[in-house]
Structure formats: C-alpha cells, structure tokens
Amino acid sequence: MHLNHKQIASVLGFLLCFAAAGSDVFASGTEEPVYVPSARSINHDHAAWTKVLSRYVTVEGGTSVVDYKRLKANQRELDSYIETLQSVAGTEFREFSGDQRLAFLINAYNAFTLRLILNNYPDKMTKTETKIVDGKDQTISIRSIRNIPVSRGFSNLGASPWKDKFFKLFSDEHSLDEIEHEMIRAKFNEPRIHFAVVCASIGCPMLRPEAYVADRLKDQLEDATISFLKLRPGHRFDPQTKTLYLSSIFDWYGKDFEKTGGTVKDFVAQRMASNPDEANLIKSSDTKIKFLDYDWSLNEKK
Template structure:
C-alpha cells in the first residue's frame, strides 16, 4: 500500500522531468540546426587583406602579405575550422572554395618567397600542405576534385595561380551574396584583357586556359559560344583559333 501511494506521488514529478528533458533536447536540436544553417564563413578578414595588397589590375604585393602574415594565418584558421555543410547554399560553397584556393596560393608563395615563379616551388599544386576540417588538401584537389565538379566554368577566371598569364586576383573576397555578379565581372574582364587574349571577328589567339579546360567551356555549346557571352567583339563561329604561350612569372 505504501509503495502504491509513493508511486502515485512520484509519477507526475517524473513525467514533468521527462517533459523538461525532451523540451530542452528539442530546443538544443533546433538551435544547432538553425545555427548551422546561418553559420557560413565570414570572409571579411580576407577581403581586408586583398584590398590592402592587391591592385585593381591584379598585381599582388607579396611583401605586404608577409608583413600581415598573422592576419592571413587568422583567416586561414577560420577556413580550416569551418568547412561547408549541406545547409550552405551553392554560392556560399563556391565562394568558400575559391577563397580557399586563392588564400592558400598566397600562403604558398609567401612561405617560399622570394621566387620568380610558382613553378620554382617543388610540386606546388600536388603538395598537400594545408588542412580543412582535419583533412589534408592540395591546390589541385580543390581545383579539379571540388570546384570543377560544381559545373561552373567561370571558376577558371576566379582562381589565381600567382602568375602573369592567370586571370587577375580579384582585390575583394568572393562572397555568397555577390558571387554571381563577381563571376560575371571576372569572366568579362579576363576575356577582354588584351594582354591575355587577342580577339577579332575572324581570328582569336586566346589563353591556354581555354585549351587546358576546353570541356568545361563547352557544356552549353562551343567555346566560341561561351566567349561571345562576354566578349566585347562578336566572334564568328568560323573564327580561326590559336593559343598564347603562358607566362608563369610571378604576378607581382
């Protein structure tokens, strides 16, 4: 009889505790999932460094980056700790990996500075010299296994290989909000840059990038169809095509 009375007294209390526990657990899950959805990487530190050390024409002040190495390392640490999740938008993910490629390329150069060319560095693209989310990566993995698989050919005008013939390093960080506009601008700037491409209606001498990654530019038509989306000069579909020698001198 005493046991029955004790059970009757305790049952409402136990039920209340379970409700509180379940409520807290649910609240915690909602908080975490909502936090995860919102918490894409803030690229502000990288933006400040680019505005400070990269000219409007894409020339890079590597000595300036060396002086601000602590700030660069702080940004690289943010990238390493906050890798994309499924909750991120496609643009947030693309912006992250473009900035990863560019920021770690700068890191590679200043760690080996002075150099006349990135090709003086041993295995610059294949070496796994940085970690993201506890995994080791190389620059070529980021380019070929991640960025190119996202079916956005304009990434080739956004990532910079620290060389004169590369598309210019943009002097602002790529961001989720501005990515579409930024990719359109860098595509137009690169294609119409006479130091990188010579274009006339019936003959084009263009960057080796269009040769190396030809398939990426032909997913919705021919290479000339792609160029005509951004070229200031209308190119004939029958235009003679050749490719320029690539200048690997440092974009300094």
C-alpha cells in the first residue's frame, strides 16, 4: 500500500501524539487504552515492602539504621518488591486514587534508594578523609550516598546519585530526583513527604519499618513529621534567645511548607510546641531560625 505525503503526515502526527500522552503517568484523556489488571498488579498494602523494612530497619530514638550487610546478602527480597513496582504500567497507575499514587511513589523512592546503596555498598561509597582530632591528624573512612559514582545519563558536572537514571519505572528510565520533584512535589501539595522520602543518611528523617499505605497515609505522614521534629536530637526552641533550631530540610524546601498556608514557623509550632504559649512564641516575628548542619553519613547499622 502506498501513502501520499498527507497520509504519511497524518500517521506520524497520530503516533507522536500517542507517544506524548503515554510519557506522563499523570496525564488523562479519553483515547487511552483500557487498563486490564494482570497477575502482578500491585497490592496496595505493600506487604512485601513492609516485610523488608521490618527485617532490616531498626529505629533508634528519632533516627533509623539499616542493616545493609545482611540485606545485601538477601537482596532478592528487595529486588522482588521492586519488580512488582516496575510491573505497574502508567495506565494502571492513573487508575489509582491520589493516596494510592502518593504511597506508591514514596515507597518506590525509598526502595530504589536502598537498591542504590546495595549496588555500591560498601567500597564504592567509602572515602577517606583526614581530620584533626585532639590536635593530631587522623584518617577516617566515611560512607555516604554522596560518594557514590554516577553510572550514566548526564555530564559529570554537577553529577549526583539523585540525578542518575539508574532504574526503570512506568517503562521509562528515571532518577530519584524525578520521583521526588517531578512526580511527588509537582503533583501533590503535601510538605510532609519530606519526612517520608529518605536519602539513606543520618541527617534524614527516619525510615519507617513499615510501608506507606493509602488508607493510613495521612496519619503516617503526620506521625513521621512529629517524630522527626520531637525526637531528632538538635531540634528545639530556646525561649531565652528566641531561636528555633531546625533541620536544613526546612531551609531547602521552605516554600513547600508555605504552600499549605502560613510559614515554616507556623508548621513547626503546630507540631513541636508543648503548649499554646510556646506555640505563639515560636510563631513570633521575633523568633529567628537556625538551620542545623546536615549529617550525610550513611544510616547503616554498626
């Protein structure tokens, strides 16, 4: 069959439009194929992920540590859950409720972060530094996600493991930054996600020993936020100096907390203050915020 120029242009235009519609998992339209559930459809209780977390994550006060050595020896448990995530097509994802989508993406971010660590643990993410201790030079080894060499996908200028497209999701290659900033922050007006997505560092919020699930998502996010503010060492309000000491997360993503109304101090006062008077002091224009240094060392069980 021979096509003239107009017919060829029409066919190409249709194919381009179809490809564009499929590239955004949040897109909607009437021409999409109907999703037919498969045998590997996601179970929204994410029980397999909870099983991994409960076995290898230990909560210690306001922080959590991961037994990466033992998890690496049993990595198939994590890989099996990730394969389930990767079996979800964009058409299926668009059928999820809002809370199901958000829970899915938070769990995916944290699961792929653990895989990134395991793929490089321990040697590829370890660097030695010389520090002065008691007046003497001392060489120490530091493990950190920031030490991981990037594999591919972009220039070494400004390279970071968060921008490295090292996994597939919805049939496309993606990075951790794309999940956090393009799929979560750009689509959900929910600042509490900053206490749910975990970057495998001591300075990060606690990695919960359970999966995030849609039917308890709001309560889980609130609990994660309060735990981070109240239990993490360093977070405090000094009424004498009128200084609020907070994680650098509130500096980096301050605008996210303002989107829900109010200021960073309003958000924190609601959850950190022990009484209404203290809440008013925290929210006062006289109160200044001091952001704490961030500990990027790996959240590994020693």
